[in-house]
Amino acid sequence: MTPSFREGEVAFDAPGANKPCKTWYKIYGDLSSHQGPTLVALHGGPGAGHEYLSPLTDIYEKNNIPIVFYDQVGCGRSTHFREKYGDTNFWTFELFIKELDNLVDHLQLREKGFFILGQSWGGMLGGAYAALKPKGLRKLVLSGSPASIPLMLKGTRELLTAIPEPARTTLEECDKKGDHESEEFENAAKEFYGRHVCRLDPYPDDVLCAFKNLKDDPSAYHTM
Template sequence: MDDNTITGEVDFDAPGAGKPCKTWYKVLGNIGTSQVPLVALHGGPGAGHDYLAALCDLYEKHGIPIVFYDQIGCGRSTHLREKMGDDSFWTFDLFVRELDNLIDHLNLRGGFYLYGSSWGGMLASYYASKSPPGLKKLILLSAPASVPLYVEGCPKLLAGLPEDVRRTLEECDRKGDHESEEFKAAAQIFMKKHVCRVDPIPEAVQRSLDNLKDDPTAYLTMQGPSEFIIVGKAFKDWEGFKFGHNIVVPTLLVNGQYDEVQDTSFEPWFHTIPKVRWVTLEGASHMSPWEAHDRFIQIGGSFLTSKIVV
């Protein structure tokens, strides 16, 4: 472990869990200094913090301490496989409660930044709209402002795939077959074009994909069987932009040119969040901090450290 890194666990009272829970976290840098730390929220749900390793240069090059953590249900935090399909348990409010618990445990109410990637961005936007004490700035990376708009745009992405891949995905969807090797192989083609275009896939990203494979409880319950089939109660009708006007901190929006979160489902943030800047990174998709790393670190670092933010 790096000398600048500490890890720990915090007890988390998850309503309805039926057992003691813990949230595992890792801190890069010293959160006791004058530099405001960044709390990073991973996607999935259930991917874990691993793929967020691309953010580490925000600390190395800009001196911003970073708090990573595995949300409940994945990675090194408490798993709840017995809650599969329990949409009364897997809610936004559950994860807000967990985030509040972690921030209080680390004594960050004096000031912190918030970063959310994909589902983590949806959660971060919801959290920020509640004006939590201490929040200074927000970065939303490839987080849909409207899931219905995201789903509406998926046919356009599927239409750009090879015909045999598209047919396989559509036929499997029609039959409700999301577990066959044929479906999984076709879904991988979609992933390589619109989720992570780095080849080979970075080890840290693969670890997050392995987390989802190992325990898909939160993902399957909240979202559904794939990136383009969303049937989970928590997600399917979610339209975060409707509370965007309540996000009062300076906000940076980032998505990729080939992102599965297309402009049509991302743009509503730009029109509803009062203090906002939007950057689309060329050549990148859903994991632009890996695909356009230097550009992302430069933009993100400047946003977080500059007094002129929008």
């Protein structure tokens, strides 16, 4: 089945934004004719954007389940808040939960039901959202998402010990200094990413989009 898709935007009243906001989305499939639940994909980061989740379109092609991709605020084609860098009162779970709820209501998904697939940070968001028992949520799928931040940090440190020198020491020293944007850090991080984020070489274009989104506006990622 050749995927048909449409793009759109929905106004979003982001708490504390003090400016008009929007959430950009893309839908594969026809929500009006489909009688069952729709899948909503939550990307990671926060701030990585929707592109790298593009293989999920196979679910529509093989099972005729419509899929909603969207860029969470702070990245991609949705409203950015660079002026909120470091503002922990703004960048909260509640912000992204409200945005997700707003999108679900706008697309009228509650009556027919919807599934959520959250990857990495998206799974953390999906878990927090599911805990509120929102009307219409049928299933939650977590992909590569931590259940415990302390355990995630412990596991990351263990993975870091296997990174060859000098990249390992560079990553450790840059992390201590809070330096996550220098060329030195980025070069060393490639060793870690190549082992534990994406093992394809070269990276697919959609994966490169995620790194581009995070570099373009790291406000949410660095703050949270």
